[in-house]
Amino acid sequence: MGFRDNLLKRITINNLVRTIDRTIGTAESGTKVDKKSMKELLGMSTFVVHRERDMDLYIRPLNDKIHQILVLDNELPLFETSLDDVLLRRDPTLKEMISIRNALKILNDKDVVKFRRKTSLDFLHKDLLKDLDLTFSDEDLESIFNQAVKALADRDRDGIVEAIVLFSEILGYVPAIPAFEIRQHRVWGKSGSDIPGKTVFGPMVIYNPDTNRLVLWVESVEKLDPGAVESLFMEKNEQPSQWIQGPAVFEFLRDKARAQGFVAPMALN
Structure with a gap:
């Protein structure tokens, strides 16, 4: 697969991991x-x-006798043992339970379980990403840029959003935190803080799917300027001079990605 496909695959993996991570609780939570x-x-x-x-079991061999086996239940235990051993420990038959030796195995599986719950998910996440080639060339960036500009000209909302998401994945931009959400718009940006308890957001990419208006605010700010937000709802196409707008937004993102030279590390939150 090429860079674009690999980047889309990482986005899909990361989104699934975020979704699953929110549903994993403690043993007592019942989640x-x-x-x-x-x-x-x-x-x-x-x-x-x-x-x-x-049981839904997911298996891959480590050697002739030992397998990695993930049991798809609320515990998400990842075993390193044989299939027969996992069957015994997770769903023993009456005949199997009669044996004292087996009973001890059933009561304690710490010797063969490597991970559970979030640590199993973390293991799988890293495993899926480790061989994904995310190196890119100027041609890769130019290809995304050209398709983005065409999508904007064609008012192709899905294509525009995909291009923004691709550049955001490279640059480490995330969907807007609540304080920076803007009604009727989709917002992505760089979230960070130099001081504990103080959050800044920006640069910000802001897109209105209904009007096809695409703008970018370059600076990092602690809060949105009411006047700047008001300008997003103006009927005329012009924006105040502090905004980058239209195809120039994608030029900014492409040039930022080129200068960065690598895909930003991913954060779950």
Whole structure:
């Protein structure tokens, strides 16, 4: 796969991980893991699904005898042992439970479980990303830029949003935190803080799907300027001089990505 496809794959992986992460609770919480999203995530991995004793097991070999086996339940235990051992410990038959040796195994699986819950998800997340080639060339950036400009000219909302998301993934921009959300608009930007408890946001990409208006605020700010936000709702197409607007937004993002030279590390939050 090329850079664009690999970047889209990372975006998909990261979005699934965020979704699943929000559904993983403690053993006492009773929270149910989002199994649909987990199946989609595992479907992108080298684990092979195997169903036995009413369990969804995801398996890949480590050697002839030992496998990594993830059980798709609310605990998300990741075993390193044999399939028979996992079946015994997770869903033993009456005959298997009669053995004292087996009973001890059933009661304590710490010797074969490597991860549970969030640590299993973290392991799978890193495993999915580790071989993903995210190096890019000027040609890769130019290709995204050209498609973005065409999408803007064609009023192709999906294409515009995809281009913004691709550049945001490279630059480490995130969807706006609540304090910077703007009604009727979609907002992405760089979130950060130099002082504990103080949040700044920017540069900010702001897109209105209804009017096809695309603007960018270059500076990092602690809060939105009411006058600047008001200008977004003006009927005329012109914006105050402090805004970058139209295709120039994609020029800014392309040039920022080129200067950065690498895809920003990903944060779940």
